[in-house]
Amino acid sequence: MGISRIVLTVSALGAALVFSSCNTCPEDWDDEWVAQDIVASPAEKGQIKIDGVISPGEWDDAQAYQLARAKDWGYEKLLPRQRALEDRTPFERGFFKVKYDAEYLYVLGSMEDKDLVQTSREQQKLAFGTGDMIEVFLKPENKSAFWELYGTPWNQVTTLFYPWRGHTSLDNQAFNEGIKVATMLRGTINKDGDEDTGWDIEMAIPRTMIEKTGEEFAPGKEWRILLCRYNYGNNLPNKQVSSTPRLPSTNHHLTEYYSKLKFKEAPAAKK
Numbered sequence: 001m002g003i004s005r006i007v008l009t010v011s012a013l014g015a016a017l018v019f020s021s022c023n024t025c026p027e028d029w030d031d032e033w034v035a036q037d038i039v040a041s042p043a044e045k046g047q048i049k050i051d052g053v054i055s056p057g058e059w060d061d062a063q064a065y066q067l068a069r070a071k072d073w074g075y076e077k078l079l080p081r082q083r084a085l086e087d088r089t090p091f092e093r094g095f096f097k098v099k100y101d102a103e104y105l106y107v108l109g110s111m112e113d114k115d116l117v118q119t120s121r122e123q124q125k126l127a128f129g130t131g132d133m134i135e136v137f138l139k140p141e142n143k144s145a146f147w148e149l150y151g152t153p154w155n156q157v158t159t160l161f162y163p164w165r166g167h168t169s170l171d172n173q174a175f176n177e178g179i180k181v182a183t184m185l186r187g188t189i190n191k192d193g194d195e196d197t198g199w200d201i202e203m204a205i206p207r208t209m210i211e212k213t214g215e216e217f218a219p220g221k222e223w224r225i226l227l228c229r230y231n232y233g234n235n236l237p238n239k240q241v242s243s244t245p246r247l248p249s250t251n252h253h254l255t256e257y258y259s260k261l262k263f264k265e266a267p268a269a270k271k
Contacts (some may be wrong), residue, residue: 036259037261037262039063039263040105040262040264041097041100041264042264043100044101045101045102048202050181050203051202053200054108054200062097062099063097064096066093066094067095067111067242068242070242070243070248071246086237089237091242092111092113095244096108096109100263103206104206104207105138105204105217108200108201109151110198111198111229112198113199113231114233116196117132117232118131118152118156118189120152121156125158127152132230133151133152133153133229133230134229134230135226135227135252136151136203137149137225137228138210138223138224138225139225140221140223141222142215143213144165145162145212146162146255147209148160149179151203152183154183154189165255178206179204179205180203181201181204183199183202186199192234219263225260225261226243226244226245226259228243229241229242244259245257245258
């Protein structure tokens, strides 16, 4: 499957093996349910290296937020035989972690994946229709503007800025300023007949870029966040779309259901 020595080292450390059942999923959905806060842990300058490798000491102190399908992801609309196939297909788990420093917001995604797929290799494309990818949504609490950011196994980046919901332009690449993405694949991408195990992605988003929404991106400011995954594969009867927090339906522009993003303050320096 083409797994490198680096990936085996990461797995041996157990850094990517924190998958669990969803801890943000209510059993009974109602409109009053409030998503769990997502906490961004502080990072020391230079602590996070965007290379796709989950190195010891980089992400250990950040909380893992598990992915889950939306409550109404389309299961009820499937025909009986399609439902039976879905019932036999395991959900491929994943989690996100979030950190920050004076310059960047950092996002780590680590995912199980038995078939790595992404047919597009171009930047600034709607890659959710062509294969595996993650999405990061960032929105100030009291403003209409928000960001929609993509990262793929090919290190592709797409940055979409919405002045308000429903309005953007894919042609505008001026906002793609300094965002960094790196991945580590535990397998071979776009190869049928083998069995992969997963992939990791690290993303660094400049705080100055995020602030084009018109709000300071800093501790004490009110922001919301949604972290998503599109998962394709020849082992899946349908693509698996998941997120943290869990959404009522597979609509990633439901900004009212995003988690609050909390900045954990760095400990005070010892005198």
